[in-house]
Amino acid sequence: xxxxxxxxxxxxAASPGGPHRGYMPGFGNDFETEALPxxxxxxxxxxxxxxxxxxxxxxxxTAFTAPSHxxxxxxxxxxxxxxxxxxxxxxxxxxxxxxxxxxxxxIVSLGQFRWDPxxxxxxxxxxxxxxxxxxxxxxxxxxxxMAAHIxxxxxxxxxxxxxxxxxxxxxxxxxGRLRFCTELGVIDAGPQDIxxxxxxxxxxxxxxxxxxxxxxxxxxxxxxxxxxRGPIGANCMANRRDFKTPVAAFEDREVPSTVTVKxxxxxxxxxxxxxxxxxxxxxxNYAPCKYDLSTYCPVGAVLFDHPDPSIFTVLTAPSGVPGTxxxxxxLFRERWLVAEGTFRPPWYHRNVxxxxxxxxYGQYDAKPxxxxxxxxxxHNMMLPHGPDREAFEGASNAELNPQKLDNTMSFMFETRFPxxxxxxxxxxxxxxxxxxxxxxSLEKKFDGTPGVK
Numbered sequence: 001x002x003x004x005x006x007x008x009x010x011x012x013a014a015s016p017g018g019p020h021r022g023y024m025p026g027f028g029n030d031f032e033t034e035a036l037p038x039x040x041x042x043x044x045x046x047x048x049x050x051x052x053x054x055x056x057x058x059x060x061x062t063a064f065t066a067p068s069h070x071x072x073x074x075x076x077x078x079x080x081x082x083x084x085x086x087x088x089x090x091x092x093x094x095x096x097x098x099x100x101x102x103x104x105x106x107i108v109s110l111g112q113f114r115w116d117p118x119x120x121x122x123x124x125x126x127x128x129x130x131x132x133x134x135x136x137x138x139x140x141x142x143x144x145x146m147a148a149h150i151x152x153x154x155x156x157x158x159x160x161x162x163x164x165x166x167x168x169x170x171x172x173x174x175x176g177r178l179r180f181c182t183e184l185g186v187i188d189a190g191p192q193d194i195x196x197x198x199x200x201x202x203x204x205x206x207x208x209x210x211x212x213x214x215x216x217x218x219x220x221x222x223x224x225x226x227x228x229r230g231p232i233g234a235n236c237m238a239n240r241r242d243f244k245t246p247v248a249a250f251e252d253r254e255v256p257s258t259v260t261v262k263x264x265x266x267x268x269x270x271x272x273x274x275x276x277x278x279x280x281x282x283x284x285n286y287a288p289c290k291y292d293l294s295t296y297c298p299v300g301a302v303l304f305d306h307p308d309p310s311i312f313t314v315l316t317a318p319s320g321v322p323g324t325x326x327x328x329x330x331l332f333r334e335r336w337l338v339a340e341g342t343f344r345p346p347w348y349h350r351n352v353x354x355x356x357x358x359x360x361y362g363q364y365d366a367k368p369x370x371x372x373x374x375x376x377x378x379h380n381m382m383l384p385h386g387p388d389r390e391a392f393e394g395a396s397n398a399e400l401n402p403q404k405l406d407n408t409m410s411f412m413f414e415t416r417f418p419x420x421x422x423x424x425x426x427x428x429x430x431x432x433x434x435x436x437x438x439x440x441s442l443e444k445k446f447d448g449t450p451g452v453k
Contacts, residue, residue, distance in 0.1 A: 010186065010277070011035050013247035022186065023244035027226060027289065033185070033248040034077075034281035045075045054280055055081045059183075061198055061223065061286035072223070074284025076183065079252055085202070085259055085276035089268035092260060094128055098422050099166065099265030100136035100145050100220070109135075109420045112385055114435035117374025120211045124155040127178075127205035128162060128260060128267075131216070134425040135356060135378060137417035138326075140166050140220050140265045144319070145417045146327050148356050149216040150376070150429075153178065156206040159255055161276055163202045164262040168219040170315070170329060171195040172411060174360050174374050176212030178205055180288065183279045185246025187290045191360060192409065194314075194329075195290045196224060202259065202276050203288075213374060215358045217413045221326035224315040232299060238314045242295040245287045251275040293360075293409065296331050301339040306347060309412070319416060328353075330412040332364065337403045344403075345395050348386030354419045355379045355412050362408035366391050370432060371410075377435070381418050388438040 012022065013035045024031050034040040039054060041047050046056045054077040061072035118132060130152040138145010147167075153176070171178075177190035182203040189195040190209070197203060226238055253275040260269045296314060301307055312330045319326040337344045345366045357364075357377045364371050366387045371377060379385040387395065425431070 010181065010249045010251055012186065012249040023246055023290070025241045025244060027238075027240040027243035028285055029240075029245070030283070030285045031245055031287060032283035035248040035250055036280050039077055039281035040283060041077070050077055052280065054078060057081050059200065059284075059286060061200070072284075072286040074184065074282055074286040076279045077281040079250070079278035079280065080274070082202075082276065085272050085274075087270045087272060089261070089270045092267040092269045094131070094267050096133060096424055097128070097131040097149070097262075097267070098133040098136055098147065098424075099140040100138050100147060101420070102133070102136040102422055103420050104423055107421050107423060107426045109380060109418065110383070112377075112379050112383060112436055113421070113425075114371065114377040114432045115375055115425070116430040116432060117213070117372065118150045118152065118429055120152055120154065120213065125152050126155050126157050126160070127151065127153055128157070128160075130154070132424055132429070133422045134376060134429065135419035135421060137354065137415050137419045138220060143220050144326065145220050146413065146415050147218040147220075148376075148413050148419070149218065151212070151214055151216055153205065153207055153212040154210050157204045159257040159275070160260070161202050161204050161257060162260045162262075163200055164218070165200055166218070166220060166262050166265065168199050168223055168317075169197040170217040170219060170224060171197065171214060172216070172358065172360065173212065173214040174358070175214065176210050177208040178212050179208050180205055181249070181277055182246070182288050183277055184282055184287050185249045187246055187288055189290055192293045193290055194293060195288065197288050198223070198286055201288055204277070215376070215411075215413075217327060217329065219317050219327055222318050224317045224327070224329065227310075227313045227316045227328075236297045236299050238291065238296055243289045243291050245289045248279065248281055249277070250280045251277045293331060293333065296333060298331075298333060298335045300335060300337075301342070304339050304342045306339065306342060306344060309346065321416070324352075324416050326415060328412070328414040330414060332408065332410045332412075334404070334406050334408055337405055340400060342400070343395050344398075344400075345387050345391050348384065350382050350384045352381055353414045353416055354381045355385075355414050356419060357410055357412045360409040360411065362410075364408060364410045365405055367438070368394075370435065370438065378419060378421075381416075389441040389443075392442065
């Protein structure tokens with residue numbers, strides 16, 4: 001069976017049953033799905049002739065010789081091979097979407113920074129024209145590091161498609177809902193969801209509810225994976241079954257279209273005569289997916305002390321240094337605080353990682369004022385940060401009954417590289433000039449006498 005969304009539009013595979021129709025559960029699974037019966041070959045990848053006159057094509061997300069537990073590839077059976085979706089390219093100027101290294105004279109990235117939400121603009125903005133880079137780190141050409149963006153989207157991409165040869169994209173919606181029509185299927189994402197779009201995956205972004213605003217982590221390095229749980233064991237944190245990969249969906253539409261490619265930090269556009277979303281069936285483990293952040297099961301201290309924030313890692317992109325991530329995606333959501341005799345909010349610290357935070361909704365416990373939904377903050381590597389005076393005094397003097405930290409969801413893009421402000425972040429985005437002053441009222445309490453003050 002198939003499902004037709006609109007005449008000449010997407011034809012999807014019959015949705016599986018259960019609560020997540022249109023998606024297949026699991027992270028890193030080997031999936032198989034077909035939008036037309038019998039389109040997917042069985043027992044082999046490259047038959048002499050494919051069903052329905054389709055072309056077989058492999059999309060490799062890792063080197064052919066990567067270890068088997070890391071090897072990722074998907075076999076696609078499509079109406080046209082993707083060489084038909086690639087013609088001569090012309091460079092395209094997208095001045096607000098920047099790539100590392102983007103280090104500008106006169107822009108100081110050393111410091112603690114916080115921004116109010118970037119406001120929506122009056123001009124119509126698509127996924128490409130509405131991307132606003134805030135920070136860059138590492139080097140896109142050596143495939144290390146990342147960039148952090150804000151997206152502002154008010155208009156769907158009409159017969160326009162995009163893929164990044166530079167990066168995997170982790171999308172964190174904060175307002176509105178978007179539809180990602182990809183080569184391998186359709187993902188709908190709104191607040192509390194995240195979406196992962198692999199490097200090289202062609203897609204179109206449509207507005208389901210607008211205006212839409214959110215955050216993007218552009219990962220230049222190795223793909224995001226689930227962190228090792230170590231002594232935590234087999235459960236909690238992000239569970240594999242809660243990640244959802246779309247069933248096959250294809251378009252057989254012959255209409256003038258464009259494909260924009262991000263390659264080497266620059267953008268190029270080509271004109272074609274049809275939709276490139278023409279994969280009728282596929283099987284493999286290199287695919288887009290979504291995840292509902294409300295299914296993240298946090299773990300924490302049940303007696304005393306505050307664990308390191310790494311305990312809240314949802315996804316990690318490894319580097320060449322064991323235990324030190326290229327990027328960690330960390331989630332701070334609703335949870336119970338029960339630690340005895342303990343300062344419960346995040347403590348004051350400096351570390352080797354650069355921390356860019358975003359607020360999806362609610363109030364963050366270490367910054368009860370000023371860090372609002374849609375806002376961001378940056379604490380670069382080896383720079384001190386921690387609770388403001390209000391949070392410190394409140395936590396230091398609170399009656400330590402079990403407390404539900406409620407109505408809160410913030411996240412962190414954390415990298416081992418220094419994050420450099422873009423010109424937009426330093427000069428156009430609504431930077432809170434007085435953020436550094438939030439620690440000014442902290443008092444000296446030391447008086448040289450023993451005992452707890």
